[in-house]
Amino acid sequence: MPVKRCVLRDIRTLAQFYDELARQFAFPPHFGRNLDALWDVLTGEVAGPIEIVWEESEQAQANLGVDYAKLIILFNDLAAERDDFTFTLR
Template sequence: MPVTVCQLQHITSLEQFYDEITYQLHLPAHFGRNLDALYDTLSSDVRGPYEIVWRNTEQSRHMLGADLYATLLEILQSVAEERGDVTLDIHH
């Protein structure tokens, strides 16, 4: 089965993050665009296998703020750890 790849780069806002991940992973219409919904949707509603590649994360951390960036990264890491068909590739 082919792997869907979601390429994130130059993320400067939470809205942009949601836009990119929604478009690239074809998130369902009921995705609520909040952090809880992000976890729920990525962990159960998105068909795998898929990979999230996030480039230029230092810029994203600066633009999003360290706390929000850390929360997003934690959500993505949790989903990757819980699902056997999701990988996360972070590039600083």
């Protein structure tokens, strides 16, 4: 099965982060745009394998602050939960 790949770049706001993921992975219209909804959609509604590449991650960290840290924790938890999920920070 082909890898579903999402490349994030030039992320300046949390809204932009959710917009890009929803667009690139074709999230369902009911996606709630919060951490719980992101977990639910990435564990139950997006078939794998999934790869997220976050480019310019240091700039995103500066822009998003504590939200960035929460997203990285969620991605680490997803990698532990799903054998077919990977993410890379660049």
